[in-house]
Amino acid sequence: MAIRYELLKTCHQTGARLGRLHTPHGIVETPAFMPVGTLATVKAMSPEELEEMDAQIILSNTYHLFLRPGHEVVAAAGGLHRFMHWNRPILTDSGGFQVFSLSKLRHITEDGVTFRSHISGEPLFIGPEKAMEIQNALGSDIIMAFDECAPYPAEREYVETSLERTTRWAERCLKAHKRPDEQALFGIVQGGVYRDLRERSARSLTALDFPGYAIGGLSVGEPKEIMYDVLEYTVPLLPDTKPRYLMGVGSPDALVEGAVRGIDMFDCVLPTRIARNGTTMTSRGRLVVRNAKYARDFSPLDPACDCYTCRNYTRAYIRHLIKSDEILGLRLTTYHNLYFLLRLMENVRQAIREDRLRNFRDEFFAQYYGQNS
Numbered sequence: 001m002a003i004r005y006e007l008l009k010t011c012h013q014t015g016a017r018l019g020r021l022h023t024p025h026g027i028v029e030t031p032a033f034m035p036v037g038t039l040a041t042v043k044a045m046s047p048e049e050l051e052e053m054d055a056q057i058i059l060s061n062t063y064h065l066f067l068r069p070g071h072e073v074v075a076a077a078g079g080l081h082r083f084m085h086w087n088r089p090i091l092t093d094s095g096g097f098q099v100f101s102l103s104k105l106r107h108i109t110e111d112g113v114t115f116r117s118h119i120s121g122e123p124l125f126i127g128p129e130k131a132m133e134i135q136n137a138l139g140s141d142i143i144m145a146f147d148e149c150a151p152y153p154a155e156r157e158y159v160e161t162s163l164e165r166t167t168r169w170a171e172r173c174l175k176a177h178k179r180p181d182e183q184a185l186f187g188i189v190q191g192g193v194y195r196d197l198r199e200r201s202a203r204s205l206t207a208l209d210f211p212g213y214a215i216g217g218l219s220v221g222e223p224k225e226i227m228y229d230v231l232e233y234t235v236p237l238l239p240d241t242k243p244r245y246l247m248g249v250g251s252p253d254a255l256v257e258g259a260v261r262g263i264d265m266f267d268c269v270l271p272t273r274i275a276r277n278g279t280t281m282t283s284r285g286r287l288v289v290r291n292a293k294y295a296r297d298f299s300p301l302d303p304a305c306d307c308y309t310c311r312n313y314t315r316a317y318i319r320h321l322i323k324s325d326e327i328l329g330l331r332l333t334t335y336h337n338l339y340f341l342l343r344l345m346e347n348v349r350q351a352i353r354e355d356r357l358r359n360f361r362d363e364f365f366a367q368y369y370g371q372n373s
């Protein structure tokens, strides 16, 4: 078995679960946030810094590594763990999402997707078998089925046709996967915002008995209330003995609301992406440190945070670095943002242990979104 999910407890106040995901590269305590390391690096962070902040698993992108440096190069290095000097768990996505979001001139057929590289413009192809070949070469602990993330909004007919093909692609992935004992292949539930289509997708995929399930097709521009709605009726269709991964989520509120609805794993570029333009997450909401009002503010980004950035640097100094486009500036804001979300998930796990996740959510939101301020 490539992975083993251990369900430790279900919160009595909510549907949230406390779990441990045993992988060949170590244990992941869930609910867990996965920092995104698209090009085999979590931008601006070293693996040692990620370990220091207790990141337990990171995500990397098949599409990007296929284009550059090429999965054969990573395989020749001994796999992604060796290549990037990260010896904890890695999850790779299957490339579908990036093909649709990054490349131009793409064309979907039953075989897969033809597209032009967003780097060189050369014509390329990825399908279920190719996505398995690439991820088998990368050697990640968890790999994702090749799917189509239907856009939002999308006609019901389009979503239906797409999910049927995604299910056929999932079957082809199961057949093409060469290393099921070392790399756990997750199925990805689609179906847009249509309840009966989500149920059909979940039923088809759970019948194929994947070791874990992702919920795809969300966090693609739909209102959060709609996303939470889809989770309410989709999560219960998934086996509670297996991990559930909500792809591309998310912001602090979405992480907490997702955990409340039984999600175990999350990934999002938000913390690293907004850090690069000086936007930080603090216990009292977002703080845009490049703002002039912080020019002489010698307090830490977040007085309630004990991370390396908050223990050693001030808002004024970080603002100066960001304004001067100094590399240390984005390193310090990235470190803090990742630390903030990883601590948030530790607090969520603790609240589940103590059966008080609903209370935690209300307290956290009041502080972060300032309902009571």
Ligand SMILES: CNc1nc2cc3nc(NC)[nH]c3cc2c(=O)[nH]1
Pocket (backbone or CB within 6 Å): 093, 094, 095, 096, 097, 144, 145, 147, 148, 149, 150, 188, 215, 216, 217, 218, 219, 220, 247, 248, 249
């Ligand atoms: C790899 N397959 C796959 N990745 C995804 C990544 C996403 N990232 C977001 N928001 C940032 N939504 C996503 C959906 C999917 C999805 O439906 N499928």
